[in-house]
Amino acid sequence: xxxHLWVILSASMLALAACGGGGAGGGGASNVPSxxxxxxxxxxxxxxGAVQATVFTTQPVLxxxxxxxxxDTADSSTVVTASxxxxxxxxxxxxxxxxxxxxxxxxxxxxxxxxxxxxSGYKLVxxxxxxxxxxxxxxxxxxxxxxxxxxxSAPPTSDIxxxxxxxxxxxxxxxxxxxxxxxxxxxxxxxxxxxxGGNRLxxxxxxxxxxxxxxxxxxxxxxxxxxxxxxxxxxxTDMIDEDRTNNAASLVTxxxxxxxxxxxxxxxxxxxxxxVNQTANYLQxxxxxxxxxxxxxxxTTPNTGDGYVYQDEFVYFLQQKYSGFATSATKPIFxxxxxxxDLWGSTHPRLRGDATGSNGTxxxxxxxxxxxxxxxxxxxxxxxxxxxxxxxxxxxxxFVNLQxxxxxxxYGDFHTYYLQQLAAAESTYGHxxxxxxxxxxxxxxxxGGVRITDDGAGAALAAARVQAPRSLWDPxxxxxxxxxxxxxxxxxxxxPNIQSKINSYYPGTxxxxxxxxxxxxxHISGGIAQADVLGIFGREDxxxxxxxxxxxxxxxxxxxxxxIFRNYDGANGSFGNTSIDANNxxxxxxxVYASVDAGNPNRMVVVCINKSGSSKxxxxxxxxTAQFNVAEVYTLTSGSSQPVRQSDLNITLTNALQYTMxxxxxxxxxxxx
Numbered sequence: 001x002x003x004h005l006w007v008i009l010s011a012s013m014l015a016l017a018a019c020g021g022g023g024a025g026g027g028g029a030s031n032v033p034s035x036x037x038x039x040x041x042x043x044x045x046x047x048x049g050a051v052q053a054t055v056f057t058t059q060p061v062l063x064x065x066x067x068x069x070x071x072d073t074a075d076s077s078t079v080v081t082a083s084x085x086x087x088x089x090x091x092x093x094x095x096x097x098x099x100x101x102x103x104x105x106x107x108x109x110x111x112x113x114x115x116x117x118x119x120s121g122y123k124l125v126x127x128x129x130x131x132x133x134x135x136x137x138x139x140x141x142x143x144x145x146x147x148x149x150x151x152x153s154a155p156p157t158s159d160i161x162x163x164x165x166x167x168x169x170x171x172x173x174x175x176x177x178x179x180x181x182x183x184x185x186x187x188x189x190x191x192x193x194x195x196x197g198g199n200r201l202x203x204x205x206x207x208x209x210x211x212x213x214x215x216x217x218x219x220x221x222x223x224x225x226x227x228x229x230x231x232x233x234x235x236x237t238d239m240i241d242e243d244r245t246n247n248a249a250s251l252v253t254x255x256x257x258x259x260x261x262x263x264x265x266x267x268x269x270x271x272x273x274x275x276v277n278q279t280a281n282y283l284q285x286x287x288x289x290x291x292x293x294x295x296x297x298x299x300t301t302p303n304t305g306d307g308y309v310y311q312d313e314f315v316y317f318l319q320q321k322y323s324g325f326a327t328s329a330t331k332p333i334f335x336x337x338x339x340x341x342d343l344w345g346s347t348h349p350r351l352r353g354d355a356t357g358s359n360g361t362x363x364x365x366x367x368x369x370x371x372x373x374x375x376x377x378x379x380x381x382x383x384x385x386x387x388x389x390x391x392x393x394x395x396x397x398x399f400v401n402l403q404x405x406x407x408x409x410x411y412g413d414f415h416t417y418y419l420q421q422l423a424a425a426e427s428t429y430g431h432x433x434x435x436x437x438x439x440x441x442x443x444x445x446x447x448g449g450v451r452i453t454d455d456g457a458g459a460a461l462a463a464a465r466v467q468a469p470r471s472l473w474d475p476x477x478x479x480x481x482x483x484x485x486x487x488x489x490x491x492x493x494x495x496p497n498i499q500s501k502i503n504s505y506y507p508g509t510x511x512x513x514x515x516x517x518x519x520x521x522x523h524i525s526g527g528i529a530q531a532d533v534l535g536i537f538g539r540e541d542x543x544x545x546x547x548x549x550x551x552x553x554x555x556x557x558x559x560x561x562x563x564i565f566r567n568y569d570g571a572n573g574s575f576g577n578t579s580i581d582a583n584n585x586x587x588x589x590x591x592v593y594a595s596v597d598a599g600n601p602n603r604m605v606v607v608c609i610n611k612s613g614s615s616k617x618x619x620x621x622x623x624x625t626a627q628f629n630v631a632e633v634y635t636l637t638s639g640s641s642q643p644v645r646q647s648d649l650n651i652t653l654t655n656a657l658q659y660t661m662x663x664x665x666x667x668x669x670x671x672x673x
Contacts, residue, residue, distance in 0.1 A: 088121030120598035155619030178546035188562035292378035342398035457523035510543035521555035530561025535593035556641035610661035
C-alpha cells in the first residue's frame with residue numbers, strides 16, 4: 001500500500017472525477033456492447049431464495065442484447081435453456097421445473113426452477129443458439145428441516161427490529177476473512193486468506209528474492225524479501241506453506257511494471273547503500289526485465305544472470321511445488337497483477353522515468369490494459385484454472401481516472417473502460433483474463449477533522465468510524481470526506497456501484513478489496529467497524545478481502561471484530577457459510593447479519609451491532625424451516641477485545657425474541673433448536 005502519500009485531486013482533476021464516475025462518466029457507454037459485434041445474454045435477476053425441492057423465490061431473468069449491447073426487443077423467439085452446475089454443491093443434485101424459456105421482447109423469464117438437494121456453490125448455466133452460454137452467480141440451497149416455513153411470532157416492543165428470512169440466501173465466499181501479513185498462531189484465529197502484496201512486490205524478483213520498495217524505502221534494491229542464497233521465490237513459498245498448513249488460500253503478486261530488482265543492493269558491500277540512481281545506467285545495471293512469457297522450456301532453477309525474469313515460469317514453479325493448487329477447495333493460490341499501478345509514478349519513479357525525484361509518469365489506460373492482457377494471459381496459458389486479480393487500484397482517484405491518467409479524458413471512467421475492454425478481449429484470447437476486480441479502500445471519511453484511519457478514538461472520530469462502513473453500500477448515507485464533497489456529491493455506495501458496472505460491462509467478474517483499514521485498532525470503535533465491514537462483505541457477495549494494518553497500536557479490537565465472525569467461542573466457532581436476508585429498522589444505530597450452514601437448517605448465526613453509546617433492545621423475528629429454542633450469546637464490548645461468552649437466552653416465542661444489545665458492542669447469537 002501507499003503508506004504516506006494520499007493524493008488529493010486538483011480542482012481540474014476533481015471536476016473530471018465528478019463527471020467521470022458512475023453512469024455519466026461513460027459518455028454513452030451503456031450503448032456500447034461488452035463484446036462488439038456479438039449478441040449477448042445478460043443475467044438481470046440471479047437465482048435466489050432456494051430451499052431444497054422448493055421453487056426459488058427469486059427466479060432467474062435474462063436479457064438478450066444485440067451486437068450494439070442494446071436490449072433486442074424484436075426477439076420473441078429465442079429459447080434459452082437452463083442446466084445445473086453442481087460445483088461445490090451436493091453431488092447428484094437435479095434441477096427441477098421448466099428448464100427452457102422463450103424470449104418475450106428480448107426478456108427471458110424462468111418461472112418454477114428448483115433444486116432437490118441442499119448445498120452451497122450451485123450455479124445455473126444458460127445457453128441459447130447464437131448467444132453462447134452465461135453462468136449465474138453461485139448460490140446455496142438450504143435444507144427443508146423436515147417441514148415447511150415456520151411463521152414467527154411478533155417480538156416484544158423494542159427500540160430496533162431485526163427481521164431475518166432464510167428464504168433469500170446466497171453463499172458467502174470463504175475468502176473474505178483475510179489479512180496481509182498473517183501471524184498464524186496469533187490473533188486473529190481461523191483466517192481463510194493471506195496476501196503477499198504492497199509496493200515492494202512491484203519490483204520483486206522471484207528468481208533471486210531481490211526487491212525494491214521505491215519511495216517507501218530510499219528507492220534501494222535490498223534483501224528484505226530474501227537473501228541470494230535462499231531458494232527461488234522464498235518470500236512466496238514461505239507464506240504459502242504456512243497458509244496451507246492452516247487450511248487457507250494465498251494471494252501472490254505478479255510484477256507487471258516491466259522491471260524487477262537484479263541485485264540485493266548493499267548486501268555484502270556489493271553496491272552503495274540506498275538509491276539505485278547512484279549507479280550509472282541503473283535501469284540496465286540494477287534491474288532485470290520482467291517478461292510475461294518465456295517462450296522456451298521452463299525450469300525450477302532459473303538463470304539469475306541472463307537479464308530476464310519470466311512470470312509464466314513463476315507460475316510453473318508454483319505448479320511443481322504445489323500440485324493442483326488452482327483447484328483446491330480451501331487453499332488455492334490466487335494471482336494479483338502487481339500493486340497499485342495508478343501510483344507507480346510516485347511510488348516507483350526510478351522505473352517510471354524520474355532518475356532523481358519522485359514524480360515519474362503514471363500509466364495510461366491503454367498501457368494498463370495492455371499490461372493486464374500480457375501478464376494475465378501468461379498466467380492463464382500456464383494454469384488455465386488460475387484466478388487472476390486486477391487492476392489493484394489504490395483508491396478513489398484510481399477507480400475514477402487512474403490517478404489522472406493522460407488518456408482519462410478520452411475514455412472516461414476507468415473501471416468502465418477496464419471491464420469493457422476485458423470483455424472484448426475474452427473472445428480474442430479464448431478465455432477470461434481477469435476474474436476478480438481488485439481494489440484497495442482506505443476510507444477518506446473524517447470525524448472532528450481527523451481521518452478515521454487514525455489510531456485515535458475521540459468521540460467525533462469514533463462516531464464517524466462506526467458509520468463509515470455504510471459508504472460501502474448505503475444509498476442514504478453521505479460521509480464527511482473530499483470524495484463526497486468534490487466527486488460524488490452524495491453517497492458513495494461503493495460495492496453496489498462497482499457491481500452495477502460489472503453487470504453492465506463484464507458479468508461474472510468478482511470483487512475483491514485486498515487492502516483496507518478503518519482505524520482505531522485498540523478501541524471498541526475499531527472492533528465495531530471491522531465487524532460491520534466483514535458482515536457487509538458477506539452480504540454484498542465480495543469474493544476476497546484482506547486487511548492491511550496501519551497505525552502504531554496492537555489492533556486488539558480489530559482482531560476481536562474478526563473473531564466475532566471466525567472464533568467467537570475460542571474454538572473456531574464461525575459465522576455460517578450462507579448469507580440470509582436480515583432487515584434492520586435503524587441502520588444508523590445498528591447493523592445485523594445472519595447466516596446458516598448449507599444443508600443444516602438447525603444452526604443459525606446472527607451478528608448484531610449496536611453503534612450507539614446506550615443499550616438498545618432488538619426485537620428479532622426469524623422466518624425459517626426449523627424452530628429455535630435457545631441462543632448462545634457472545635459479546636465484544638469495550639471491556640474486552642475478545643468475544644466473551646454470556647448466559648444463554650431461552651427463546652419462548654415461536655422464532656422470535658428480544659435481545660438487549662450493550663452500548664457500543666457486537667454480539668454473536670448462535671441459535672439452536
